[in-house]
Amino acid sequence: MAAAERRAFAHKINRTVAAEVRKQVSRERSGSPHSSRRCSSSLGVPLTEVVEPLDFEDVLLSRPPDAEPGPLRDLVEFPVDDLELLLQPRECRTTEPGIPEDGKLDAQVRAAVEMYTEDWIITHRRYQHLSAVYSPITAETQRERQKGLTRQVFEQDASGDERSGPEDSDDPRHSSGSPDDTPRSSGASGIFDLRNLAADSLLPSLLERAAPEDVDRRNEALRRQHRPRALLTLYPAPDEDEAVERCSRPEPPREHFGQRILVKCLSLKFEIEIEPIFGILALYDVREKKKISENFYFDLNSESMKGLLRAHGTHPAISTLARSAIFSVTYPSPDIFLVIKLEKVLQQGDISECCEPYMVMKEADTAKNKEKLEKLRLAAEQFCTRLGRYRMPFAWTAVHLANIVSSAGQSDRDSDSEGERRPAWTDRRRRGPQDRTSSGDDTCSFSGFRPATLTVTNFFKQEAERLSDEDLFKFLADMRRPTSLLRRLRPVTAQLKIDISPAPENPHFCLSPELLHVKPYPDPRGRPTKEILEFPAREVYAPHTSYRNLLYVYPHSLNFSSRQGSVRNLTVRVQYMAGEDPSQALPVIFGKSSCSEFTREAFTPVVYHNKSPEFYEEFKLRLPACVTENHHLLFTFYHVSCQPRPGTALETPVGFTWIPLLQHGRLRTGPFCLPVSVDQPPPSYSVLTPDVALPGMRWVDGHKGVFSVELTAVSSVHPQDPHLDKFFTLVHVLEEGAFPFRLKDAVLSEGTVEQELRASLAALRLASPEPLVAFSHHVLDKLVRLVVRPPVIGGQIVNLGRGAFEAMAHVVSLVHRSLEAAQDARGHCPLLAAYVYYAFRLPGTEPSLMGGAPPVTVQPATLARGPGRPASLYLARSKSISSSNPDLAVAPGSVDDEVSRILATKGIDRSHSWVNSAYAPGGSKAVLRRAPPYCGADPRQVPSLPAPARVSPPPQHEHLPPSWLRPTNLGGLPGGGSGPPPAFVWSCGVGAVGNTESS
Structure with a gap:
């Protein structure tokens, strides 16, 4: 054919x-x-044609579980008990959480406290260990599983020698004569073999009748004989390069730390001992020209020297007796210096005159200079008695940390202990922000050097005109290459012995920057070690995980050159005022060394006879939980009389200025150049800035800025970004229903807040990356709530889904790009993975009514059609597309009722859905994670459990959002085509964005 x-x-x-x-x-x-x-x-004869493998997921979706009979049905259906929700206690580093006391907290502080104290609710998979995604099959695991298995050799796989063994030679069935006796043709050979075979034994039971059940039972028993423990152990281990996916449990969010070094101050000795000397330690980065740590104050004076100040001091707190400090360095650099500054009690005379005895007299000449020493001791005792509360600059020096590390010798930098001291994320520990530095920083590491004990002998006398940080950076740059500039500085002979070593993993008797006891803290009476807060040289992208609300005040300079009179020994008193009455100064200023833990006032060092002094002082303040419009910093300038005169006060106020801490609801930070008033401020001055020329007040130098000061906040409550501040303010106003509300110069009402909130959502893309990542948990929670639970204004649902979803996509993308160096092998961001696994929560099922407002009839509305819409809304300028349906005949009782009716028309059975169960938010057995603002529940009422406790086991896997929770094996596919419940509709969308951005 x-x-x-x-x-x-x-x-x-x-x-x-x-x-x-x-x-x-x-x-x-x-x-x-x-x-x-x-x-x-x-x-090339193909014995079988190639068959395309089946898409198992498509087969499951096309064949409902009820249609699969017999034992195969167990392979198709998801286990009912596969997923369960566990309450995992949040790990707290300190013995106390350090949250503000119960009281009247505003919405922003209350939300922050709840987020930093609530426990994690995680999704636990019972059969996760059976999945190759979470427990990868490697050659080692296969060999372990194959132990005890008998080697199975099949006839087709065996060679001819293996098939014709000695045991087969005596078997007449396998016996055939010599090759000469065997016919050569294939047909004759077969006939010859058949004739020489021995007769088989008879099977008398072959023709007997047997019930099908007995046959199946017999076959099942035969199949169980010599059955391997796991069928997949007979398969070879897959190639690691060809792995489809590898999932691991992310580590919970923790506080960020860099490489930590421990500095112990052992002793400080001078040639002569006549007065108490106080020390200050801090880290400076010369390359970045930035101070990268807060100050650490230490006191190594003898008891006799401390006794000279007993008239001015109270009983010292244990926290101020620390002589050891732990510094954290995120970006190690060969240009980092440990700067040591010394101060002494104020006395009459400039710095050179006060340093002269220390530079001239020697310990060997004590007998010869006995009279001079007695006079110096007597004068020092008098000054300590009269001026003991004031300090003056004395000397300084610096230690080049790179030289210490290199001279001490490097040990193994890749030790496991160092990996646990790095930031909290698994991949971030391997490739943290310090790995994104330049190539020059790669050779510098403060993590694995041997401890070194140093004796610093060269101190430089402080110069009254060179006290600023700019001058200090010039001196530090010259210390690496000695020049004539350093040679001109007169040395002060002293011996400071310090010990520098890598910080241990879990040091004992350690205090946090807020003076909280860090676990373990065996005995509160032991001398503590302080953790020094780091000011990273560059951006650090890490979310806030604990409550922190600190304010640092840095006075820089004061210019009283135009001021008439004897105004020369100037000092600045700093007070945190809750009101205008002098008694309203709050004890929130951290003490230095050998003093009380907190004080109501603090003073800058005095530069003798200088009308334009420069300052290097740092004041650390603990911000109150609720900062109001009346809270302000009050700066009072004093002239200190060093020489006692009849009728002359010790200190004379010569000027006043202030900084209101809140402006339009935002915390004010940054540099300020303030005018100084000669007269005391009038009543109600705290609500105004000193830039306002109040009538009847005299100002120094014609109301010009003469006082330079800078405020820096390290806060997990105040974002310090205008776009984030506005977004949080508007969201909290909606939650509390505090209308009308003043936002800058505008007064927001129910009719105008929607437009402002839409503009705020669009402006989130303009926020700075570092504060946006730091407050990413807060931002994502608020955005999810706006999508899932839109706010209700005037009885109408405000549709903000599209704007909130776009803002969410931008936040996820920015976080992913900012932490590109910390991504894992799959390109996933550990920060986002940890948020989804631990911190993500769905809002409650109640509609988002404002601030305890009574229930009203909720009606869906759009910008194109909305009965009862406030007339003040500019509909022509609003371009958002609404997802609500204005033509529905029945008004829903909540936002999700619309979605429920749409999904109900598809015949989806939700009888076993977790959302509809008693464990759902709002159900009888619900566990409160975060109480909505309109609820009076306290999140801290949830008991602290020592181990993860079961919260609510959802009975079916398909009703959890597959985009947020990755499947164990086949659990990520909604069986039977059922979709997520209404409350998860937008959450699945958010998860899709995260997957798009490789989060």
């Missing part, structure tokens, strides 16, 4: 002759492997 006349199906028939197939199989079984490969490659 011609090829053109063949039927269509004939073209697909394999034309291989059966004899050729038998011949090929015979060669493969009898020949060598080499010849068999050669024959197969030459003939």
Whole structure:
């Protein structure tokens, strides 16, 4: 038949002759492997056609579980008990959480406290260990599983020698005569073999009747004999490079730390001992020209020297007796210096005169200079009695940390202990922000050097005109290459002995920057070690995980050159005022050394006879939880009389200025150049800035800015970004229903807040990356709430879904790009993975009514059509597309009722859904994670459990959002085509964005 006349199906028939197939199989079984490969490659006879593998997910979706009979149904259905929700206690580093006391907290502070104290609710998978995604199959695990298995050799796989063993030679069934007795033709050979075979034994039970159940039971028993423990152990381990996906449990969010070094101050000695000397430690980065740590104050004076100040001091707190400090360095650099500054009690005379005895007198000449020493001790005692509360600059020096590390010798930098001291994320520990530094920083590491004890002998006298940080950076740059500038500085002979070593993993008797006891803290009476807060040289992208609300005040300079009179020994008193009455100064200023823990006032060091002094002082303040419009910093300038005169006060106020801490609801930070008033401020001054020329007040230098000061906040409550501040303010106003509300110069009402909130959502993309990542948990929670639970204003649902979703996508993308160096092998961001796994929560099922407002009839509305819409809304300027349906006949009771009706038309059975169960938010057995603002529940009423406690086991896997929770094996597919419940509709969308951005 011609090829053109063949039927269509004939073209697909394999034309291989059966004899050729038998011949090929015979060669493969009898020949060598080499010849068999050669024959197969030459003939190329396909014995079977290639079959495309099935898409198992499509098969599951196309065949409902009820249609699958017998034992195979267990392979199709998801286990009912696969998922369970566990309450995992949040790990707290300190013995106390350090949150503000119960009281009247505003919405922003209350939300922050709840977020930093609530426990994690995680989704636990019972059968996760059976999935290769979470427990990858490697060659080692396969060999472990295959122990005890018998080697199975099949006839087709065995060679000819293995098949014809000695035990087969005596078997008449396998016995055939010599090759000469065997006919050469294949047909004759088969007949000859059949005739020489021994007769098989009879099977008398073959024709007996047997019930099908007995046959199945017998076959099942035979199948169980010599059955391997796991069928998949017979398969070879997959190649690691060809792995489809590897999932691991992310580590919970923790506080960020860099490489930590421990500095112990052992002793400080001078040639002469006549007065108490106080020390200050801090880290400076010369390359970045930035101070990268807060100050650490230490006191190494003897008890006799401390006794000279007993008239001015109270009983010292234990926290102020610390002599050891732990510094954290995120970006190690060879340009980091440990700067040591010394101060002494104020006395009459400039710095040179006060330093002269320390530079001239020697300990060996004590007997010769006995009278001079007695006079100096007597004068020092008098000054300590009269001026003991004031300090003056004395000397300084610096230690180049890179030299210490290199001279002490490097040890193994890749030790496991160092990996646990790095930031909290698994991949961030391997590739943290310090790995994104320049190539010059790669050779510097403060993590694995041997401890070193240093004796610093060269101190430089402080110069009254060179006290600023700019001058200090010039001196530090010259210390690496000694020049004539340092040679001009007069040295002060002293011996400061310090010990520098890598910080231990869990140091004892350690205090946090807020003076909280860090675990473990065995005895509160022990001398503590302080953790020094780091000011990173560059951006650090890490979320806030604990409550922190600190304010740092840095006075820089004061210019009283135009001020008439004897105003020369100037000092600045700093007070945190809750009101305008002098008694309203709050004790929130941290003490220094050998003093009380908190004080109500603090003073800058005094530069003798200088009308334009420069300052290097740092004041650390603990911000109150609720900062009001009346809270302000009050700066009072004093002239201190060093020499006692009849009728002359010790201190004379010569100027006043202030900084209101809140402006339009935002915390004010940054540099300020303030005018100084000669007169005391009038009543109600705290609500105004000193830039306002109040009538009847006299100002120094014609109301010009003469006092330079800078405020820096390290806060997990105040974002310090205008776009984030506005967004949080508007969201909290909606939650509390505090209308009308003043936002800057505008007064927001129910009709105008929607427009402002839409603009705020669009402006989130303009926020700075560092504060946006730091407050990413807060931002994402608020955005999810706006999407899932839109706010209700005036009885109408405000549709903000599109703007909130776009803002969410931008936040996820920015976080992913900012932490690109910390991504894992799959390109996933550990910060986002940890948020989804631990911190993400769905809002409650109640509609988002404002601030305890009574229930009203909720009606869906759009910008195009909305009965009862406030007339003040500018509809023409609003371009958002609404997802609500204005033509629905029945008004829903909540936002999700619309989605529920739409999904209900598809015949989805939600009888076992977790959302509809008693464990859902709002149910009878619900566990409160975060109480909505309109609820009076306290999140801290949830008991602290020592181990993860089961919260609510959801009965079906398909009702959890698959985009947020990755499947264990096949659990990520909604069985039977059922979709997520209404409350998860937008959450799945958010998860999709995270997957798009490789989060």
